[in-house]
Amino acid sequence: MTVHQPNSFRSGPDERGRFGKFGGRFVAETLMPLILELEEAYAAAKADPAFQQEMDGYLAHYVGRPSALYFAERLTDHFGGAKIYLKREELNHTGSHKVNNVLGQIMLARRMGKKRIIAETGAGQHGVATATLCARFGLDCVVYMGAVDVARQAPNVFRMKLLGAEVVPVQSGTKTLKDAMNEALRDWVTNVESTFYCIGTVAGPHPYPMMVRDFQSIIGRETREQMLAIEGRLPDSLVACIGGGSNAMGLFHPFLDDPTVEIYGVEAAGHGIATGLHAASLSGGKPGVLHGNRTYLLMTEDGQIKDAHSISAGLDYPGIGPEHSYLHETGRVTYLSATDSEALEAFQLLSRLEGIIPALEPAHALAKVAELAPNKPKDHLMVVNLSGRGDKDVPQVSEMLGSKV
Amino acid sequence: MTARLDAKFAALAQEGRAGLVTFLTAGDPDPATTLALLKGLPAAGADVIELGMPFSDPMADGPAIQWASMRALKAGQTLAKTLDLVRAFRASDATTPLVLMGYYNPIYVYGVERFLDEAKAAGVDGLIVVDLPPEEDDELCLPALKAGLAFIRLATPTTDDHRLPKVLANTAGFVYYVSITGVTGTVTPDFDKVGSAVARLKRHTALPVAVGFGVKTAAHAAAVAKGADAVVVGSALVEALRTSLDAEGRATEKTVPAVLGLAEDLAAGVRAAAKAA
Numbered sequence: 001m002t003v004h005q006p007n008s009f010r011s012g013p014d015e016r017g018r019f020g021k022f023g024g025r026f027v028a029e030t031l032m033p034l035i036l037e038l039e040e041a042y043a044a045a046k047a048d049p050a051f052q053q054e055m056d057g058y059l060a061h062y063v064g065r066p067s068a069l070y071f072a073e074r075l076t077d078h079f080g081g082a083k084i085y086l087k088r089e090e091l092n093h094t095g096s097h098k099v100n101n102v103l104g105q106i107m108l109a110r111r112m113g114k115k116r117i118i119a120e121t122g123a124g125q126h127g128v129a130t131a132t133l134c135a136r137f138g139l140d141c142v143v144y145m146g147a148v149d150v151a152r153q154a155p156n157v158f159r160m161k162l163l164g165a166e167v168v169p170v171q172s173g174t175k176t177l178k179d180a181m182n183e184a185l186r187d188w189v190t191n192v193e194s195t196f197y198c199i200g201t202v203a204g205p206h207p208y209p210m211m212v213r214d215f216q217s218i219i220g221r222e223t224r225e226q227m228l229a230i231e232g233r234l235p236d237s238l239v240a241c242i243g244g245g246s247n248a249m250g251l252f253h254p255f256l257d258d259p260t261v262e263i264y265g266v267e268a269a270g271h272g273i274a275t276g277l278h279a280a281s282l283s284g285g286k287p288g289v290l291h292g293n294r295t296y297l298l299m300t301e302d303g304q305i306k307d308a309h310s311i312s313a314g315l316d317y318p319g320i321g322p323e324h325s326y327l328h329e330t331g332r333v334t335y336l337s338a339t340d341s342e343a344l345e346a347f348q349l350l351s352r353l354e355g356i357i358p359a360l361e362p363a364h365a366l367a368k369v370a371e372l373a374p375n376k377p378k379d380h381l382m383v384v385n386l387s388g389r390g391d392k393d394v395p396q397v398s399e400m401l402g403s404k405v
Numbered sequence: 406m407t408a409r410l411d412a413k414f415a416a417l418a419q420e421g422r423a424g425l426v427t428f429l430t431a432g433d434p435d436p437a438t439t440l441a442l443l444k445g446l447p448a449a450g451a452d453v454i455e456l457g458m459p460f461s462d463p464m465a466d467g468p469a470i471q472w473a474s475m476r477a478l479k480a481g482q483t484l485a486k487t488l489d490l491v492r493a494f495r496a497s498d499a500t501t502p503l504v505l506m507g508y509y510n511p512i513y514v515y516g517v518e519r520f521l522d523e524a525k526a527a528g529v530d531g532l533i534v535v536d537l538p539p540e541e542d543d544e545l546c547l548p549a550l551k552a553g554l555a556f557i558r559l560a561t562p563t564t565d566d567h568r569l570p571k572v573l574a575n576t577a578g579f580v581y582y583v584s585i586t587g588v589t590g591t592v593t594p595d596f597d598k599v600g601s602a603v604a605r606l607k608r609h610t611a612l613p614v615a616v617g618f619g620v621k622t623a624a625h626a627a628a629v630a631k632g633a634d635a636v637v638v639g640s641a642l643v644e645a646l647r648t649s650l651d652a653e654g655r656a657t658e659k660t661v662p663a664v665l666g667l668a669e670d671l672a673a674g675v676r677a678a679a680k681a682a
Contacts, residue, residue, distance in 0.1 A: 028538075178462060189586060191586075
């Protein structure tokens with residue numbers, strides 16, 4: 001199959017909110033006027049230097065940016081190939097990349113005069129970031145979380161409550177992230193006048209995939225500058241994990257038009273793609289329409305959405321951001337997958353070699369680094385996005401490893 | 406080519422009353438029960454039948470219809486089986502308009518053209534697909550109109566005068582006014598507001614206006630019927646069905662009478678309301 005190669009991979013979305021055939025605005029009529037209003041408000045904010053200036057202030061002094069680009073010497077020696085750098089998003093306030101996007105959306109919500117914020121969360125990192133910024137700016141915060149995830153991410157549930165958010169365990173459907181998103185959409189339809197829906201990943205109806213990507217692109221922009229400062233040239237490859245794909249999109253986007261940069265996204269293969277128990281929408285799914293956008297989805301032959309499975313609640317989503325679907329079909333980004341056990345192994349490896357306990361999500365990216373890095377020359381510069389820290393996963397991993405540690 | 410819908414609304418106008426649109430989910434709790442209900446509903450007073458195509462992630466629906474979808478899917482309902490039900494219904498009823506309601510993904514995966522051909526041949530009159538706003542008209546709305554099926558658009562309290570022409574542009578059959586901002590079957594609408602909203606819609610369109618979401622009882626139906634051309638009831642009928650099921654979620658001898666009995670009450674409410682001139 002000949003794939004059409006556009007002049008720029010960074011030009012999307014078009015005026016209809018599409019990346020190629022992916023994206024769009026597939027939502028109930030009740031939400032459409034608000035989505036159009038949001039699109040306008042975001043365009044105005046983007047063009048307003050005061051908005052960016054205010055955000056830069058909070059990014060520096062509240063979030064703690066720029067995050068470090070750290071040369072992982074022991075990890076590099078261990079694999080014996082590429083020179084591995086870690087983009088330390090886990091050092092951000094609240095412990096993950098999620099805060100970059102939430103800050104942007106909350107600033108926008110304030111501009112729009114919205115006092116009530118709703119969010120959905122899987123692992124809880126997006127919920128914690130949202131609860132944190134709502135506390136900071138005195139906004140009401142309601143976080144929808146699948147009942148299954150509430151049980152397996154207890155530390156984050158407690159954090160959100162401590163920050164003053166109301167956490168609503170979602171009992172419908174499969175009681176995981178996709179159902180939390182359904183429930184958040186139901187809340188939004190019901191309270192559309194007063195409420196801002198803070199989506200946690202590069203998915204949902206236009207303009208969310210674009211807006212979240214823009215807010216997360218600070219990861220890639222910083223990486224670019226930092227690598228040029230440290231090594232005097234661009235990296236040779238980028239690796240990031242993908243659930244919905246916001247940390248990956250943020251790292252990848254500023255490099256999409258640099259043909260020398262190889263880009264790898266890593267999906268969660270759960271028990272293995274062949275078992276059907278996984279969360280790899282690109283490797284094991286096909287195009288469909290859910291949660292306001294057309295993208296790759298895990299589903300039955302009859303178009304019913306299937307349960308995703310991953311050791312990591314943050315990757316446990318049956319879809320992926322539409323821009324990733326586009327980058328997959330154009331071939332610009334190579335999408336791989338890592339199993340639960342590979343991620344668990346990488347989780348321990350990084351802890352022991354570098355003194356950094358990663359979240360289970362970026363442990364998937366690290367698991368593929370174990371395959372990619374040894375085959376690269378020693379002057380190959382590889383950047384891995386360390387999207388979150390593993391504190392939240394320690395109880396779960398400790399239970400899984402039992403007496404081994 | 407919305408003959409059955411047009412004829413029905415013309416007849417209702419002649420009678421000087423509003424119509425009753427009843428919603429059920431296909432395959433809830435099994436296809437045979439759905440078919441028995443479809444066959445019984447016109448005699449019970451349903452003027453238009455709305456049949457839900459079950460979906461795993463019904464974002465616009467409240468708990469009653471969510472659970473109906475889950476029961477149907479658990480019992481093995483598919484889009485193909487839903488079309489089978491329409492064919493079986495049409496074998497004994499050539500006049501009652503039937504519209505399919507659902508979400509886009511199962512149709513998209515089935516194939517839009519194939520779906521439209523088969524739906525038209527099966528005797529479907531119109532489609533309500535809640536996650537396709539006018540901005541996405543070329544996905545299904547325009548092909549449906551071309552295939553001779555009405556695409557029934559929802560208008561909501563957030564659809565202002567500026568947006569309304571866009572919403573109405575490719576709508577056919579009737580306009581479905583959503584009486585609340587929210588999901589199906591939750592709060593009871595403010596009937597005075599509904600009346601003025603319907604009057605506003607009628608200034609923009611000559612199409613009949615049906616009103617739904619939150620209409621549960623004969624009295625509610627009567628209140629809505631005063632101003633609207635039709636009243637849509639879904640969650641209340643689905644709840645009547647649910648409460649008739651046995652502990653394993655199977656239909657009992659009470660199921661069909663429970664649903665048809667409520668439909669009769671609602672139809673009486675609709676008929677009792679003197680339609681405003």
